[in-house]
Amino acid sequence: MKKTIVMSAFLALFIFSCASTSSTTVAVGEAKTKVLKKLGNPVRTLNNNQNGEILVYADQIFDRENSDGSKIAGPNYWRYNYVYISKEGKVTSTRQEKQNYPPQAIDSQKMQGMNLLTAK
Template sequence: MDSWVGKTKQIFIKTLGPPVRTLQNADGEILIYADQVYKKADNTNGSPMHASNNWEYLYVYVNNEGKVTYLRNEKQNFPPQQIDASLLKGTNAISAK
């Protein structure tokens, strides 16, 4: 994923598609990509009716010049609508709701 650092936001979105959410911060913005994953007790993929779920996130930090500066992955139990932008200010912050 480090190969994306320095690329433009437009190239990133053209390749991966639009984010599910975009948050503004003092340094620019954060593009949020999310996939809801369902797992059965034996940790294999399951159906929504018979498995627990979590969200796998990709956070893409973009500076004010429109360049990708940092990417990180995270797993959480809450949906993208509950992400608090103020908790994502630093790249080392966790995205708790």
């Protein structure tokens, strides 16, 4: 009986520790260190001019509903979570979006030109 309870507790802990970054939220005003503890290391960090930095988190999502029933992965997209950090090390805002390009293709210079780096 004790072995079953211990194994169940261990399994539950393992499942919750593997949670996706998109399901975890951070609050405005939280310290950067707390964000890193919650979400882990970002896939990219962008310089946000004089405003601080942007931590970029990304999850690749495979859409199985639109697949043709084969074993090959269906269409996919990337779910991004941008966390804006001030110079003081506090969260100023967050933004989520879906895109078709991988995190390596994020061009901070192009985003800066389109005024996408600074949160509204």
